[in-house]
Amino acid sequence: MRVLVVGAGQMGAGIAHVFAAVGHDVLLHDVSEAAIRRGVGVIEKNLERAIGRGKIEQTQAGALLARITPHIDITAPADVGIAIEAATEDEALKKQLFIALDRATPSEAILASNTSSISITVLGAATTRPDRVIGMHFMNPVPVMKLVEIVRGLATSDTTFAAVRDLALSLGKTAVEVRDFPGFISNRVLMPMINEAIYAHFEGVASAEAIDTVMKLGMNHPMGPLELADFIGLDTCLSIMEVLYDGFADSKYRPCPLLKRMVAAGHLGRKSGRGFYAYP
Numbered sequence: 001m002r003v004l005v006v007g008a009g010q011m012g013a014g015i016a017h018v019f020a021a022v023g024h025d026v027l028l029h030d031v032s033e034a035a036i037r038r039g040v041g042v043i044e045k046n047l048e049r050a051i052g053r054g055k056i057e058q059t060q061a062g063a064l065l066a067r068i069t070p071h072i073d074i075t076a077p078a079d080v081g082i083a084i085e086a087a088t089e090d091e092a093l094k095k096q097l098f099i100a101l102d103r104a105t106p107s108e109a110i111l112a113s114n115t116s117s118i119s120i121t122v123l124g125a126a127t128t129r130p131d132r133v134i135g136m137h138f139m140n141p142v143p144v145m146k147l148v149e150i151v152r153g154l155a156t157s158d159t160t161f162a163a164v165r166d167l168a169l170s171l172g173k174t175a176v177e178v179r180d181f182p183g184f185i186s187n188r189v190l191m192p193m194i195n196e197a198i199y200a201h202f203e204g205v206a207s208a209e210a211i212d213t214v215m216k217l218g219m220n221h222p223m224g225p226l227e228l229a230d231f232i233g234l235d236t237c238l239s240i241m242e243v244l245y246d247g248f249a250d251s252k253y254r255p256c257p258l259l260k261r262m263v264a265a266g267h268l269g270r271k272s273g274r275g276f277y278a279y280p
Helices: 010-021 033-052 058-066 091-104 120-125 158-170 186-202 208-218 225-232 234-248 257-264
Strands: 002-006 025-029 068-071 082-085 110-113 133-138 147-152 174-179
Touching: 002 010, 002 091, 010 025, 010 033, 010 058, 010 133, 025 033, 033 058, 033 068, 058 068, 082 091, 091 110, 091 120, 110 120, 110 158, 120 133, 133 158, 147 158, 158 174, 186 208, 186 225, 186 234, 186 257, 208 225, 225 234, 234 257
Parallel strands: 002 025, 002 082, 025 068, 082 110, 110 133, 147 174
Antiparallel strands: 133 147
């Protein structure tokens, strides 16, 4: 099957990687050739590590990369079986992309979103095929993490759900069915924990290192919540908290003021070189 992945960032590149790895031809879209090259560069580095560990052969890596084709014009007709949007966590942007994908792809194609919190029902309503719109929320890093949340919007058909569930299984992933509520399962549970850790740091309860150490050694988490926030991106964390806060109208989801200030200052975590920790 031919797949269109919209967004060549960390998540989009990872999604393109796993589809190409099992033999699918992938169109990788972003706003510029430079952005697509950066995405392909991420895939190349991941493949180099896999070759170094003896997990794949050089010829396999070359064949995988050959299945990925740059796709610049989102309005150009794309003969694909599924399009997966993996753009920035911004509802207005995603709706624009779904409108464009609805026009550019065959009417029978499935339109999926890798959104981590935004309503699939809202995205589906922007198209003429809400029954074929679904959430396909991969975890980061995509080639490593096994979970995919399959999110059903209000109009998502059983046929669409079954097709996407089976597709996720064919990628070697574990598919979990989720209904369309803000944050789904993963971020409805994870992000308030991260937000509370930021509050603890903001209120002077402990240093970032101490908070992370408690959660790693006391709760057996592989990564502390503040280190994880840096890895995810503090801007993404804030966007998800705002979706939860707006969606539930409950003060327990109020984003910590420190998180807002750090994002405003451009301290976004690993991708900016500075968050709760410094990344030279």
